[in-house]
Amino acid sequence: MLNQIDILEVVWRVARNNLIRSKVKEGATMRLLLISIVGLSLVACSGSGDEDEYADSEDAGSFHGYECTDDCSGHEAGYQWASDNDITDPDNCGGNSQSFIEGCEAYAEETEL
Known part of the structure; x- marks a missing residue:
């Protein structure tokens, strides 16, 4: 190509x-x-083709409405963990990192409906 x-x-x-x-x-x-x-x-x-499937397309400095301090990797990890563990309630999200928790909450909020 x-x-x-x-x-x-x-x-x-x-x-x-x-x-x-x-x-x-x-x-x-x-x-x-x-x-x-x-x-x-x-x-x-033409795009680079490297867009992250979990990140917001509207703003590179945020992840599903949560502000990122660096590269959103903590949010992505929390989102992926919630997806892998079928977390549907944001109250079930926890961890040592605020960004991880926010990523988990983002997934749970999307699937909570």
Whole structure:
């Protein structure tokens, strides 16, 4: 699969070749601009594919409404533990880490309904 740099390189080469081959400079410039915009749009819209399935997509500094102090790993661990242990009541969450407890509570609150 092509990465973002490869895509930009291909877009640039196509645009450059188009400019070189064109005898009408104005039309070539417009095509170069259009191809560049399309290429940059593709790069901007493509994700890294490494999104965390447990994290909120709205805010990188939070986890299911709870603030993270670092990388949300404590919240993720609590959420996973609650999932693995079928915890459906937030009162059943405990531990030595506030972030772990909050992750567990997040899972329990989602499944409590």
